Amino acid sequence: MSKLDQPAIIAALKSVLPAPDARVALHEPEFGGNEWTYVKECIDTGWVSSVGKFVDRFEQDLAAYTGTRHAIAVVNGTAALHVCLLLVGVEAGDEVLMPTLTFIATANAISYCGAVPHFVDSDIATLGLDPHKLERHLENIAEVRGDACYNKQTGRRIKAVVPMHTFGHPVDLDALVAVCERYRIALIEDAAESLGSSYKGRHTGNLGRVSALSFNGNKVVTTGGGGAILTNDPELGKLAKHLTTTAKVPHKWSFAHDRIGFNYRLPNINAALGCAQLEQLPGFIEAKRALAKTYAQVFEGIGGVRFFSEPSFARSNYWLNVLLLDRDNAAQRDELLELSNGLGIMTRPAWTLMHRLPMFSVCPRMPSLETAEDIEARLINIPSSAALGAGR
Numbered sequence: 469m470s471k472l473d474q475p476a477i478i479a480a481l482k483s484v485l486p487a488p489d490a491r492v493a494l495h496e497p498e499f500g501g502n503e504w505t506y507v508k509e510c511i512d513t514g515w516v517s518s519v520g521k522f523v524d525r526f527e528q529d530l531a532a533y534t535g536t537r538h539a540i541a542v543v544n545g546t547a548a549l550h551v552c553l554l555l556v557g558v559e560a561g562d563e564v565l566m567p568t569l570t571f572i573a574t575a576n577a578i579s580y581c582g583a584v585p586h587f588v589d590s591d592i593a594t595l596g597l598d599p600h601k602l603e604r605h606l607e608n609i610a611e612v613r614g615d616a617c618y619n620k621q622t623g624r625r626i627k628a629v630v631p632m633h634t635f636g637h638p639v640d641l642d643a644l645v646a647v648c649e650r651y652r653i654a655l656i657e658d659a660a661e662s663l664g665s666s667y668k669g670r671h672t673g674n675l676g677r678v679s680a681l682s683f684n685g686n687k688v689v690t691t692g693g694g695g696a697i698l699t700n701d702p703e704l705g706k707l708a709k710h711l712t713t714t715a716k717v718p719h720k721w722s723f724a725h726d727r728i729g730f731n732y733r734l735p736n737i738n739a740a741l742g743c744a745q746l747e748q749l750p751g752f753i754e755a756k757r758a759l760a761k762t763y764a765q766v767f768e769g770i771g772g773v774r775f776f777s778e779p780s781f782a783r784s785n786y787w788l789n790v791l792l793l794d795r796d797n798a799a800q801r802d803e804l805l806e807l808s809n810g811l812g813i814m815t816r817p818a819w820t821l822m823h824r825l826p827m828f829s830v831c832p833r834m835p836s837l838e839t840a841e842d843i844e845a846r847l848i849n850i851p852s853s854a855a856l857g858a859g860r
């Protein structure tokens with residue numbers, strides 16, 4: 469057992485700061501490009517709201533950057549997930565598989581559909597959903613009838629799985645695709661944290677039938693609030709745009725809507741911000757990866773803790789950098805959080821696991837969620853803004 473060397477950890481965290489006693493946030497947005505110019509253009513021309521050239525351009529730029537055929541900009545990442553679930557046919561009463569270690573948005577979006585989250589354990593190599601454990605779990609509880617998968621224990625249809633690329637690190641997508649094909653389950657990637665991350669050379673969001681991005685203020689690029697749906701399926705792309713724009717049938721003057729749709733479109737003024745941010749994204753990723761490399765070096769050899777590095781098949785955006793305390797030191801997690809936050813260095817634990825939240829505690833789950841519980845007990849996020857890595 470290696471004793472947790474708290475002074476060395478604080479010194480390592482301070483070594484990346486611009487000044488010795490600087491206060492530092494977990495992830496700050498950076499507006500060093502054309503943000504003012506594009507936002508001003510929206511105000512000067514009056515095109516601030518739900519249509520405009522920046523929405524079109526932002527969608528094209530996102531598709532080009534991620535290598536997907538279609539990107540549909542929406543108001544936030546949660547809305548993107550909600551529509552992704554509807555697009556693959558999730559209905560009230562279905563079950564949707566998802567990691568218990570994730571941000572609440574994944575579980576909320578499933579609930580908005582009247583569906584039930586079904587919690588899956590994580591993989592210590594990726595911090596994301598473990599496809600091998602999922603496969604063994606399905607062998608025990610699932611059966612394929614016709615073209616659909618059913619939970620033999622609850623009788624409900626298992627319609628989809630929503631892996632999440634945790635803190636920007638991609639899950640093992642090939643293994644998951646194989647499980648999905650075997651069990652006739654639709655794959656939706658929650659890529660909210662992984663803009664700029666690739667899996668075996670392809671940008672995340674390409675292997676799901678549909679995927680969700682977020683541009684919340686703390687994400688790699690921000691539109692204030694915002695999100696996007698990605699897909700390589702032209703039909704689903706068209707349907708995504710339709711559903712997120714009140715399902716209005718295009719017409720010069722008549723208001724005809726052919727189903728219950730959503731007012732989920734991203735305003736032009738937010739898209740303007742997004743266009744300016746995307747121009748800087750390659751630079752942000754370079755800086756964030758340089759910061760991660762520095763962290764990996766300074767934490768090397770410090771007792772009781774290790775810096776989490778990207779899985780071998782991935783190139784990660786290192787959205788939020790991760791320290792894992794040794795198991796024996798997990799009890800000191802909160803002490804380290806107190807100490808660092810007290811010094812003005814913002815650090816955070818992982819999210820409370822979904823199966824422990826009151827509204828989801830009765831949901832179906834794998835009998836053991838031990839790896840997610842292990843990660844949650846000893847993970848700490850450390851300052852990760854691109855600015856900290858610039859010029860390294």
Ligand SMILES: *Cc1c(COP(=O)(O)O)cnc(C)c1O
Pocket residue numbers: 544545546547570571573574632658660661681682683684694695
């Ligand atoms: C940020 C995030 C979302 C979406 O959040 P919004 O705030 O609605 O944009 C969804 N899932 C995960 C895992 C996230 O981190």
